[in-house]
Amino acid sequence: MAEKKGNVLTTKQETFVRELVSGKSQRQAYKVAYGCETWKDASIDRKACEMFANVKIKARYDELIAECNKKTLWTRERAINELVEMLRDSKEDKNYQARYNSIRELNTIVGLYPKETKEVELNINKPDKDNLKNLISKVKGVKK
Incomplete structure:
Protein backbone atom coordinates (compact mmCIF):
# COMPACT_ATOMS: atom_id res chain seq x y z
CA MET A 1 0.00 0.00 0.00
CA ALA A 2 0.98 3.63 -0.33
CA GLU A 3 3.24 4.53 2.60
CA LYS A 4 2.65 8.27 3.06
CA LYS A 5 0.32 9.24 5.90
CA GLY A 6 -3.03 10.31 4.54
CA ASN A 7 -2.38 8.41 1.32
CA VAL A 8 -3.00 4.93 2.72
CA LEU A 9 -5.76 3.19 0.81
CA THR A 10 -8.36 0.86 2.22
CA THR A 11 -8.02 -2.80 1.36
CA LYS A 12 -10.83 -2.49 -1.19
CA GLN A 13 -9.29 0.59 -2.79
CA GLU A 14 -5.91 -1.16 -3.03
CA THR A 15 -7.60 -4.19 -4.59
CA PHE A 16 -9.34 -1.91 -7.12
CA VAL A 17 -6.03 -0.31 -8.12
CA ARG A 18 -4.17 -3.62 -8.36
CA GLU A 19 -6.91 -5.08 -10.55
CA LEU A 20 -6.66 -2.06 -12.86
CA VAL A 21 -2.89 -2.44 -13.10
CA SER A 22 -3.33 -6.13 -13.92
CA GLY A 23 -5.32 -5.13 -17.01
CA LYS A 24 -8.93 -5.21 -15.89
CA SER A 25 -11.40 -2.50 -16.83
CA GLN A 26 -12.66 -0.11 -14.17
CA ARG A 27 -15.95 -2.01 -14.05
CA GLN A 28 -14.23 -5.39 -13.63
CA ALA A 29 -11.84 -4.04 -10.99
CA TYR A 30 -14.69 -2.48 -9.02
CA LYS A 31 -16.64 -5.74 -9.08
CA VAL A 32 -13.64 -7.67 -7.74
CA ALA A 33 -12.91 -5.10 -5.03
CA TYR A 34 -16.46 -4.48 -3.87
CA GLY A 35 -18.34 -7.67 -4.81
CA CYS A 36 -21.26 -5.85 -6.38
CA GLU A 37 -22.18 -8.33 -9.13
CA THR A 38 -25.91 -7.72 -8.60
CA TRP A 39 -25.61 -4.00 -9.34
CA LYS A 40 -26.45 -2.56 -12.74
CA ASP A 41 -23.45 -1.95 -14.97
CA ALA A 42 -24.26 1.76 -15.19
CA SER A 43 -24.10 2.06 -11.38
CA ILE A 44 -20.80 0.16 -11.21
CA ASP A 45 -19.35 2.28 -14.01
CA ARG A 46 -20.33 5.50 -12.23
CA LYS A 47 -18.82 4.38 -8.91
CA ALA A 48 -15.66 3.04 -10.57
CA CYS A 49 -15.19 6.29 -12.47
CA GLU A 50 -15.66 8.32 -9.28
CA MET A 51 -13.14 6.11 -7.50
CA PHE A 52 -10.52 6.44 -10.21
CA ALA A 53 -10.95 10.23 -10.11
CA ASN A 54 -9.88 10.12 -6.41
CA VAL A 55 -6.41 11.69 -6.09
CA LYS A 56 -5.14 8.96 -3.74
CA ILE A 57 -6.35 6.21 -6.09
CA LYS A 58 -4.79 7.86 -9.14
CA ALA A 59 -1.49 8.40 -7.30
CA ARG A 60 -1.31 4.75 -6.27
CA TYR A 61 -2.20 3.65 -9.80
CA ASP A 62 0.59 5.81 -11.24
CA GLU A 63 3.01 4.44 -8.63
CA LEU A 64 2.24 0.81 -9.52
CA ILE A 65 2.40 1.50 -13.26
CA ALA A 66 5.83 3.12 -12.79
CA GLU A 67 7.02 0.03 -10.87
CA CYS A 68 5.80 -2.23 -13.68
CA ASN A 69 7.52 -0.11 -16.31
CA LYS A 70 10.76 -0.14 -14.34
CA LYS A 71 10.69 -3.94 -14.10
CA THR A 72 9.99 -4.23 -17.80
CA LEU A 73 12.92 -1.98 -18.69
CA TRP A 74 15.21 -3.91 -16.38
CA THR A 75 14.24 -7.16 -18.05
CA ARG A 76 15.05 -5.73 -21.47
CA GLU A 77 18.34 -4.33 -20.19
CA ARG A 78 19.30 -7.65 -18.64
CA ALA A 79 18.48 -9.51 -21.86
CA ILE A 80 20.75 -7.17 -23.80
CA ASN A 81 23.55 -7.54 -21.23
CA GLU A 82 23.32 -11.33 -21.36
CA LEU A 83 23.45 -11.32 -25.16
CA VAL A 84 26.44 -8.98 -25.17
CA GLU A 85 28.22 -11.35 -22.79
CA MET A 86 27.39 -14.29 -25.07
CA LEU A 87 28.69 -12.30 -28.02
CA ARG A 88 32.02 -11.70 -26.24
CA ASP A 89 32.30 -15.36 -25.23
CA SER A 90 31.58 -16.55 -28.76
CA LYS A 91 34.31 -14.25 -30.12
CA GLU A 92 36.88 -15.71 -27.75
CA ASP A 93 35.77 -19.28 -28.52
CA LYS A 94 35.64 -18.55 -32.26
CA ASN A 95 32.10 -19.93 -32.27
CA TYR A 96 30.84 -18.06 -35.32
CA GLN A 97 27.32 -19.51 -35.27
CA ALA A 98 26.78 -18.43 -31.66
CA ARG A 99 28.25 -15.01 -32.51
CA TYR A 100 25.93 -14.63 -35.49
CA ASN A 101 22.91 -15.69 -33.42
CA SER A 102 23.79 -13.24 -30.64
CA ILE A 103 24.19 -10.35 -33.09
CA ARG A 104 20.92 -11.24 -34.81
CA GLU A 105 19.03 -11.42 -31.51
CA LEU A 106 20.49 -8.10 -30.31
CA ASN A 107 19.48 -6.46 -33.58
CA THR A 108 15.95 -7.82 -33.15
CA ILE A 109 15.66 -6.51 -29.59
CA VAL A 110 16.80 -3.01 -30.50
CA GLY A 111 14.53 -2.94 -33.54
CA LEU A 112 17.04 -2.85 -36.39
CA TYR A 113 15.01 -5.24 -38.52
CA PRO A 114 11.93 -3.72 -40.12
CA LYS A 115 8.76 -5.75 -39.94
CA GLU A 116 7.89 -7.26 -43.29
CA THR A 117 4.51 -6.19 -44.57
Missing part, protein backbone atom coordinates in the same frame (compact mmCIF):
# COMPACT_ATOMS: atom_id res chain seq x y z
CA LYS A 118 2.68 -6.65 -47.80
CA GLU A 119 -0.38 -4.77 -48.92
CA VAL A 120 -3.29 -6.82 -50.15
CA GLU A 121 -6.09 -5.19 -52.08
CA LEU A 122 -9.51 -6.62 -51.38
CA ASN A 123 -12.51 -5.95 -53.55
CA ILE A 124 -15.53 -6.65 -51.37
CA ASN A 125 -17.96 -5.40 -53.99
CA LYS A 126 -17.51 -8.59 -56.03
CA PRO A 127 -17.78 -11.54 -53.65
CA ASP A 128 -17.50 -14.13 -56.39
CA LYS A 129 -15.45 -17.32 -56.51
CA ASP A 130 -12.60 -15.88 -58.63
CA ASN A 131 -12.22 -12.86 -56.35
CA LEU A 132 -12.03 -15.14 -53.31
CA LYS A 133 -9.39 -17.37 -54.94
CA ASN A 134 -7.37 -14.28 -55.85
CA LEU A 135 -7.54 -13.02 -52.26
CA ILE A 136 -6.48 -16.39 -50.85
CA SER A 137 -3.46 -16.54 -53.15
CA LYS A 138 -2.43 -13.01 -52.13
CA VAL A 139 -2.78 -13.80 -48.43
CA LYS A 140 -0.73 -16.99 -48.80
CA GLY A 141 2.05 -14.87 -50.25
CA VAL A 142 2.23 -12.68 -47.10
CA LYS A 143 5.02 -13.73 -44.75
CA LYS A 144 4.20 -13.87 -41.06
Whole structure:
Protein backbone atom coordinates (compact mmCIF):
# COMPACT_ATOMS: atom_id res chain seq x y z
CA MET A 1 0.00 0.00 0.00
CA ALA A 2 0.98 3.63 -0.33
CA GLU A 3 3.24 4.53 2.60
CA LYS A 4 2.65 8.27 3.06
CA LYS A 5 0.32 9.24 5.90
CA GLY A 6 -3.03 10.31 4.54
CA ASN A 7 -2.38 8.41 1.32
CA VAL A 8 -3.00 4.93 2.72
CA LEU A 9 -5.76 3.19 0.81
CA THR A 10 -8.36 0.86 2.22
CA THR A 11 -8.02 -2.80 1.36
CA LYS A 12 -10.83 -2.49 -1.19
CA GLN A 13 -9.29 0.59 -2.79
CA GLU A 14 -5.91 -1.16 -3.03
CA THR A 15 -7.60 -4.19 -4.59
CA PHE A 16 -9.34 -1.91 -7.12
CA VAL A 17 -6.03 -0.31 -8.12
CA ARG A 18 -4.17 -3.62 -8.36
CA GLU A 19 -6.91 -5.08 -10.55
CA LEU A 20 -6.66 -2.06 -12.86
CA VAL A 21 -2.89 -2.44 -13.10
CA SER A 22 -3.33 -6.13 -13.92
CA GLY A 23 -5.32 -5.13 -17.01
CA LYS A 24 -8.93 -5.21 -15.89
CA SER A 25 -11.40 -2.50 -16.83
CA GLN A 26 -12.66 -0.11 -14.17
CA ARG A 27 -15.95 -2.01 -14.05
CA GLN A 28 -14.23 -5.39 -13.63
CA ALA A 29 -11.84 -4.04 -10.99
CA TYR A 30 -14.69 -2.48 -9.02
CA LYS A 31 -16.64 -5.74 -9.08
CA VAL A 32 -13.64 -7.67 -7.74
CA ALA A 33 -12.91 -5.10 -5.03
CA TYR A 34 -16.46 -4.48 -3.87
CA GLY A 35 -18.34 -7.67 -4.81
CA CYS A 36 -21.26 -5.85 -6.38
CA GLU A 37 -22.18 -8.33 -9.13
CA THR A 38 -25.91 -7.72 -8.60
CA TRP A 39 -25.61 -4.00 -9.34
CA LYS A 40 -26.45 -2.56 -12.74
CA ASP A 41 -23.45 -1.95 -14.97
CA ALA A 42 -24.26 1.76 -15.19
CA SER A 43 -24.10 2.06 -11.38
CA ILE A 44 -20.80 0.16 -11.21
CA ASP A 45 -19.35 2.28 -14.01
CA ARG A 46 -20.33 5.50 -12.23
CA LYS A 47 -18.82 4.38 -8.91
CA ALA A 48 -15.66 3.04 -10.57
CA CYS A 49 -15.19 6.29 -12.47
CA GLU A 50 -15.66 8.32 -9.28
CA MET A 51 -13.14 6.11 -7.50
CA PHE A 52 -10.52 6.44 -10.21
CA ALA A 53 -10.95 10.23 -10.11
CA ASN A 54 -9.88 10.12 -6.41
CA VAL A 55 -6.41 11.69 -6.09
CA LYS A 56 -5.14 8.96 -3.74
CA ILE A 57 -6.35 6.21 -6.09
CA LYS A 58 -4.79 7.86 -9.14
CA ALA A 59 -1.49 8.40 -7.30
CA ARG A 60 -1.31 4.75 -6.27
CA TYR A 61 -2.20 3.65 -9.80
CA ASP A 62 0.59 5.81 -11.24
CA GLU A 63 3.01 4.44 -8.63
CA LEU A 64 2.24 0.81 -9.52
CA ILE A 65 2.40 1.50 -13.26
CA ALA A 66 5.83 3.12 -12.79
CA GLU A 67 7.02 0.03 -10.87
CA CYS A 68 5.80 -2.23 -13.68
CA ASN A 69 7.52 -0.11 -16.31
CA LYS A 70 10.76 -0.14 -14.34
CA LYS A 71 10.69 -3.94 -14.10
CA THR A 72 9.99 -4.23 -17.80
CA LEU A 73 12.92 -1.98 -18.69
CA TRP A 74 15.21 -3.91 -16.38
CA THR A 75 14.24 -7.16 -18.05
CA ARG A 76 15.05 -5.73 -21.47
CA GLU A 77 18.34 -4.33 -20.19
CA ARG A 78 19.30 -7.65 -18.64
CA ALA A 79 18.48 -9.51 -21.86
CA ILE A 80 20.75 -7.17 -23.80
CA ASN A 81 23.55 -7.54 -21.23
CA GLU A 82 23.32 -11.33 -21.36
CA LEU A 83 23.45 -11.32 -25.16
CA VAL A 84 26.44 -8.98 -25.17
CA GLU A 85 28.22 -11.35 -22.79
CA MET A 86 27.39 -14.29 -25.07
CA LEU A 87 28.69 -12.30 -28.02
CA ARG A 88 32.02 -11.70 -26.24
CA ASP A 89 32.30 -15.36 -25.23
CA SER A 90 31.58 -16.55 -28.76
CA LYS A 91 34.31 -14.25 -30.12
CA GLU A 92 36.88 -15.71 -27.75
CA ASP A 93 35.77 -19.28 -28.52
CA LYS A 94 35.64 -18.55 -32.26
CA ASN A 95 32.10 -19.93 -32.27
CA TYR A 96 30.84 -18.06 -35.32
CA GLN A 97 27.32 -19.51 -35.27
CA ALA A 98 26.78 -18.43 -31.66
CA ARG A 99 28.25 -15.01 -32.51
CA TYR A 100 25.93 -14.63 -35.49
CA ASN A 101 22.91 -15.69 -33.42
CA SER A 102 23.79 -13.24 -30.64
CA ILE A 103 24.19 -10.35 -33.09
CA ARG A 104 20.92 -11.24 -34.81
CA GLU A 105 19.03 -11.42 -31.51
CA LEU A 106 20.49 -8.10 -30.31
CA ASN A 107 19.48 -6.46 -33.58
CA THR A 108 15.95 -7.82 -33.15
CA ILE A 109 15.66 -6.51 -29.59
CA VAL A 110 16.80 -3.01 -30.50
CA GLY A 111 14.53 -2.94 -33.54
CA LEU A 112 17.04 -2.85 -36.39
CA TYR A 113 15.01 -5.24 -38.52
CA PRO A 114 11.93 -3.72 -40.12
CA LYS A 115 8.76 -5.75 -39.94
CA GLU A 116 7.89 -7.26 -43.29
CA THR A 117 4.51 -6.19 -44.57
CA LYS A 118 2.68 -6.65 -47.80
CA GLU A 119 -0.38 -4.77 -48.92
CA VAL A 120 -3.29 -6.82 -50.15
CA GLU A 121 -6.09 -5.19 -52.08
CA LEU A 122 -9.51 -6.62 -51.38
CA ASN A 123 -12.51 -5.95 -53.55
CA ILE A 124 -15.53 -6.65 -51.37
CA ASN A 125 -17.96 -5.40 -53.99
CA LYS A 126 -17.51 -8.59 -56.03
CA PRO A 127 -17.78 -11.54 -53.65
CA ASP A 128 -17.50 -14.13 -56.39
CA LYS A 129 -15.45 -17.32 -56.51
CA ASP A 130 -12.60 -15.88 -58.63
CA ASN A 131 -12.22 -12.86 -56.35
CA LEU A 132 -12.03 -15.14 -53.31
CA LYS A 133 -9.39 -17.37 -54.94
CA ASN A 134 -7.37 -14.28 -55.85
CA LEU A 135 -7.54 -13.02 -52.26
CA ILE A 136 -6.48 -16.39 -50.85
CA SER A 137 -3.46 -16.54 -53.15
CA LYS A 138 -2.43 -13.01 -52.13
CA VAL A 139 -2.78 -13.80 -48.43
CA LYS A 140 -0.73 -16.99 -48.80
CA GLY A 141 2.05 -14.87 -50.25
CA VAL A 142 2.23 -12.68 -47.10
CA LYS A 143 5.02 -13.73 -44.75
CA LYS A 144 4.20 -13.87 -41.06
